[in-house]
Structure formats: C-alpha cells, structure tokens
Amino acid sequence: MAVSDADIEDLIARRDIYEVLTRYSRALDRADVELMKTVYWPDGIDNHGVFNGNAAEFAEFIVREIQNWFEVTMHGLMNCHIDVDGDFAAAETYLFAYHKVRAEKAEEIFGSRYMAMFDKKGLDPNHHHFYFGGRYLDQLERRNGEWRILKRQVVMDWNDNRPSGEILDQGMFATLEPRGERGQGDLVFSNTPAAARKLEAAE
Amino acid sequence: MSGQDQALNARTAALQNLIDRRDIGAVLTRYSRALDRADLDLMKSVYWHDGVDNHGVFNGNAAAFCAFIIREIQNWFEVTTHNLLNVRIEVEGDHASAETIHYAYHKVRAEKVGEIFGSRYRAMFDRARLDREHHVFYAGARYVDLLSRRNGEWRILQRQVVSDWNDNGPSGEVLDQGMFATLQPRGTRDGADLVFANTPAEAARTGAG
Numbered sequence: 001m002a003v004s005d006a007d008i009e010d011l012i013a014r015r016d017i018y019e020v021l022t023r024y025s026r027a028l029d030r031a032d033v034e035l036m037k038t039v040y041w042p043d044g045i046d047n048h049g050v051f052n053g054n055a056a057e058f059a060e061f062i063v064r065e066i067q068n069w070f071e072v073t074m075h076g077l078m079n080c081h082i083d084v085d086g087d088f089a090a091a092e093t094y095l096f097a098y099h100k101v102r103a104e105k106a107e108e109i110f111g112s113r114y115m116a117m118f119d120k121k122g123l124d125p126n127h128h129h130f131y132f133g134g135r136y137l138d139q140l141e142r143r144n145g146e147w148r149i150l151k152r153q154v155v156m157d158w159n160d161n162r163p164s165g166e167i168l169d170q171g172m173f174a175t176l177e178p179r180g181e182r183g184q185g186d187l188v189f190s191n192t193p194a195a196a197r198k199l200e201a202a203e
Numbered sequence: 204m205s206g207q208d209q210a211l212n213a214r215t216a217a218l219q220n221l222i223d224r225r226d227i228g229a230v231l232t233r234y235s236r237a238l239d240r241a242d243l244d245l246m247k248s249v250y251w252h253d254g255v256d257n258h259g260v261f262n263g264n265a266a267a268f269c270a271f272i273i274r275e276i277q278n279w280f281e282v283t284t285h286n287l288l289n290v291r292i293e294v295e296g297d298h299a300s301a302e303t304i305h306y307a308y309h310k311v312r313a314e315k316v317g318e319i320f321g322s323r324y325r326a327m328f329d330r331a332r333l334d335r336e337h338h339v340f341y342a343g344a345r346y347v348d349l350l351s352r353r354n355g356e357w358r359i360l361q362r363q364v365v366s367d368w369n370d371n372g373p374s375g376e377v378l379d380q381g382m383f384a385t386l387q388p389r390g391t392r393d394g395a396d397l398v399f400a401n402t403p404a405e406a407a408r409t410g411a412g
Contacts, residue, residue: 012217170321
C-alpha cells in the first residue's frame with residue numbers, strides 16, 4: 001500500500017495541532033502568559049464563558065485570575081478529534097481538569113448554596129476542589145507553515161465540587177516530591193533532548 | 204542538492220519524527236500496562252538497564268524501582284489505573300524529552316489505610332468501618348522523562364515524577380449490585396487479563412469466523 005504525500009501532510013498537521021493544544025495546558029497550569037499567547041493568532045477569539053473575546057486579552061485575564069482563584073490546576077486532555085482541510089482545521093478535545101480553590105475564593109467560585117453545606121470539619125476544612133468535564137471546540141488556521149487557534153469555544157458538560165481530600169504531609173504522600181510549580185522553576189522546563197544527551201554521555 | 208532531493212530529505216525527516224513519536228508513545232503506555240497488570244518483565248523493558256526513576260516513594264536505579272513498585276503496588280492497592288493524558292514529546296536525533304500528564308486511580312487495601320494516608324486521615328473514620336471499607340485516591344502528576352535510542356529502540360534514561368495534586372476518600376464502589384453486577388469481566392493482574400489475548404492474530408481469527 002503506497003503512502004501518499006497527502007497522508008504524510010495530514011499526519012504532520014495532526015502532530016502540530018496536538019502540540020498547540022497541549023501547549024495551552026502547559027501555559028495555563030504553569031501560568032506562562034507569553035507561552036499562552038503563542039497558541040492563538042493575534043486576531044484569535046476565545047469564548048470561555050468566564051471571558052469571551054480577543055484571545056490575547058483572554059490570555060492576560062486567565063493567567064492572572066487562575067493564580068488568584070486556584071492553588072493548583074491540571075488541564076488534562078483526552079479524546080482529540082481533528083479534521084484537517086488544507087490550511088484550516090477543526091478540533092474537538094475532551095478536557096478533564098482539576099482545580100484546587102484558594103480558601104478565600106471558595107464563596108466566589110462555588111456560591112453560597114454550596115458553602116452553606118459544610119461545617120468546617122474534615123481532612124482540610126478550608127479547601128475545596130472541583131473537577132470539570134468539557135470540550136474545547138477549536139478552529140485553527142495554518143499561516144506560513146504554523147498552526148494556531150483562530151477561535152476557541154469551551155463547552156461545559158459537567159462539574160463536580162467537593163471538600164479537598166488532599167494529603168501532602170503524611171503517609172505515602174509525604175514522599176511525593178517534587179511538586180509541580182507555576183513559573184520556570186517547574187522541572188519540565190529543564191527537561192530537554194539536550195539534557196538526555198548530556199545524561200547519556202555522562203554514563 | 205536538487206530541489207527534488209531536498210523535498211525527499213524533508214519527507215524522510217518528517218516521517219522519522221512521526222515514527223519516533225509513535226515509538227516513544229508506545230514506551231509510555233507500556234509502562235502503564237506493566238504497572239496496572241503487575242508485569243515486572245514488561246516494566247523493565249521500558250527503561251535502559253542504567254536508567255533511573257525518581258518516583259518520590261523510590262528514587263534510584265530503574266530495575267530496582269521496577270522490582271520495588273511491582274511488589275508494593277500489589278501490597279498497597281487492590282486496583283490501579285494509570286491514565287496518560289497530554290503527551291508532549293521533543294526529539295533530537297537519538298535523544299528525546301517527554302512530559303506526560305498522568306491521572307491515576309488507586310483502591311487501597313483496607314489494612315494499608317494508615318500507611319498510605321497517614322494518621323490524620325485514619326482518625327477521621329471509625330475503626331470498625333476501616334476494617335470493612337475501602338478508601339481510594341486519585342493522583343494528578345506528570346511523568347518528566349528523558350529517553351534515548353540505542354540500536355533503533357527507544358527507552359527511558361531518566362524518569363522524574365512531579366506531583367501536582369491528590370484526592371483521597373472512602374470508596375464509592377459498587378461491584379455486586381445494580382448495573383455494576385453486570386459489568387464483567389473485571390481487570391486482573393495475573394496475566395489472565397483479557398488484554399493479553401487481544402492481538403491482531405485474534406482479530407484475524409475473529410474475521411475468519
């Protein structure tokens with residue numbers, strides 16, 4: 001069976017689009033506003049519900065607010081369904097996200113009905129988290145060989161809110177170091193192919 | 204070099220990169236299969252013999268880590284699933300780096316609740332209940348890996364686990380009633396799990412009727 005140039009082009013486009021999608025999660029969870037801006041075209045739009053409008057403004061807004069609202073976030077991507085047609089593409093990506101809400105922001109995030117349910121007892125009475133299940137519906141364009149998002153629409157399918165069940169200082173969890181960080185101190189930023197080459201050469 | 208040769212070289216390089224990503228992706232998911240099915244030999248095939256795994260709960264030689272974690276995961280947990288989400292791979296020649304978000308479920312054995320969760324958690328529950336009830340934790344973390352290719356094969360040189368969050372609580376599992384009673388078969392760790400018989404050859408037999 002012959003491999004056509006069109007097949008190879010399609011695989012490359014999918015690889016590059018997936019890289020854009022996961023770059024967004026890295027930028028958000030590590031709170032890197034410059035990295036997040038590279039995910040969208042300058043005239044891009046993000047309709048996120050909590051903010052709807054120009055993507056660069058969304059990037060400034062969300063990278064600031066995510067640090068005000070949450071101690072930790074994880075934006076996990078699952079099913080990724082991409083359709084490519086020339087220089088345009090559409091993608092649907094399932095999102096499973098964790099958010100640990102700052103104690104002082106709980107009322108703002110969850111509202112009064114939720115907060116009235118708790119008696120400040122339990123493992124970590126001041127912290128609550130939420131899981132979010134939704135989808136990113138993206139329209140992308142390739143310009144000068146580079147794929148970026150033209151328009152993102154977030155669709156919420158469900159959310160699930162709870163008192164935090166987190167343990168950081170006891171049992172097995174006390175051994176689980178290092179922890180993720182926001183900013184360039186996170187270990188991922190020094191994890192490069194060059195570091196692999198250096199490590200292998202040292203052996 | 205002619206334009207045609209350049210185009211051919213670019214095509215070959217692009218294909219090599221796609222193949223490298225595929226092969227590295229298979230190493231990453233092989234780790235989850237090895238761990239969740241408690242397959243020690245399979246897990247050792249994920250790392251180079253001089254590889255290192257810094258997992259927090261164990262830091263050191265990867266083969267020693269494999270022996271440790273395959274033994275202990277069975278002592279600590281009745282069931283685990285290690286799901287891989289976002290995978291970000293960078294390849295340069297025979298070296299690569301990867302960051303993979305990992306979202307895992309662990310069902311803790313009743314007698315291990317104190318060891319895994321610590322005394323503060325244990326004190327929240329009635330002692331008699333602890334003996335008959337199960338507790339679970341979800342963990343959100345990232346595998347931060349360095350890999351190399353030797354003789355055409357990709358494996359991990361160094362794995363660093365970075366922990367982002369965890370979520371612990373009493374198990375809400377139902378196995379024997381309602382819809383859940385019908386959900387058979389269940390996953391196993393003894394090599395009898397259905398996945399091991401699920402091969403292309405089996406598809407061909409199914410297709411041949």
